[in-house]
């Protein structure tokens with residue numbers, strides 16, 4: 001696995017997946033203090049802003065060139081808004097997004113349009129993101145035309161189809177004629193048509209059958225190796241992210257709560273929220289599955305329009321300590337090289353000095369009963 005990008009001066013390290021060498025200091029995408037606040041307006045004759053949905057509220061994230069960073073969290077935590085704000089498909093209300101040295105928020109609309117050639121998106125639902133009246137050929141030549149790419153477009157379409165594992169005959173067919181997995185291959189072909197550097201993939205496999213998911217994940221990995229792509233993969237499914245990501249960032253209610261190299265995060269989750277998320281993921285080994293202690297995640301995600309004071313997770317946290325957690329928002333701290341966590345008590349929890357509330361723990365014998 002790669003070292004986490006902020007690990008200053010770290011040497012390039014091979015990743016666990018395929019021995020790619022990634023320099024954690026060669027950051028392609030750097031996000032600092034990113035904010036997306038959606039105004040809440042009221043009023044019949046005169047609309048006034050009465051509040052804001054703080055969908056993304058001060059996120060820092062660095063994505064090294066050639067790496068895959070996974071962004072995980074439950075539905076509504078702000079993952080999609082973050083991904084879209086990185087590409088300025090939704091306008092950030094604060095912070096900076098620097099891509100390959102360019103401050104994207106400084107660009108005007110035309111400059112941003114040209115910049116998007118380097119940054120593409122793969123969506124969750126390939127059907128919704130493909131126009132049903134457009135043939136695959138038309139879908140794939142559209143970005144080439146929009147960016148005035150010359151050359152033989154038909155040949156380029158055949159090449160793109162081949163790269164994503166579809167036959168040349170797919171060019172004349174329409175989205176509804178394909179299976180979900182094939183449609184996602186078309187979506188991926190469209191995303192790589194302009195040879196981008198970065199792909200933001202928002203739940204790229206969660207709409208697909210489990211048997212097809214692995215094929216699409218493998219395709220994404222092959223394309224990364226072949227084309228030197230950098231990925232930001234957004235997913236609620238920790239198993240998918242674990243497989244594909246070098247570094248995983250965990251998001252809760254608009255902010256990051258933990259970030260670490262993938263193997264480390266899965267072996268030693270430090271934030272109570274991450275621990276609860278991990279508890280929900282089944283472990284394939286039945287002996288381990290039966291004997292592990294689970295931390296339950298109770299209650300709903302609070303509203304991002306009125307987030308809790310102090311630590312945003314304190315209302316659901318089984319390790320909450322009064323009153324510091326209620327009053328003081330914890331900063332992300334580097335606890336081990338490349339492993340940052342936003343919890344006042346991470347070391348105490350890890351060392352077992354603070355135990356979870358009993359009601360939040362499912363003991364092994366209970367979970368297997």
Ligand SMILES: Nc1ncnc2c1ncn2[C@@H]1O[C@H](COP(=O)(O)OP(=O)(O)OP(=O)(O)O)[C@@H](O)[C@H]1O
Nearest residue numbers: 038053055073074075076077078079080081082304
């Ligand atoms: N255009 C918008 N206007 C107002 N609120 C919005 C808008 N888009 C998203 N939100 C709110 O921002 C919060 C974060 O939404 P977002 O879709 O980014 O979360 P998510 O983690 O990607 O969830 P999901 O996986 O369900 O898409 C939610 O409360 C959502 O209702």
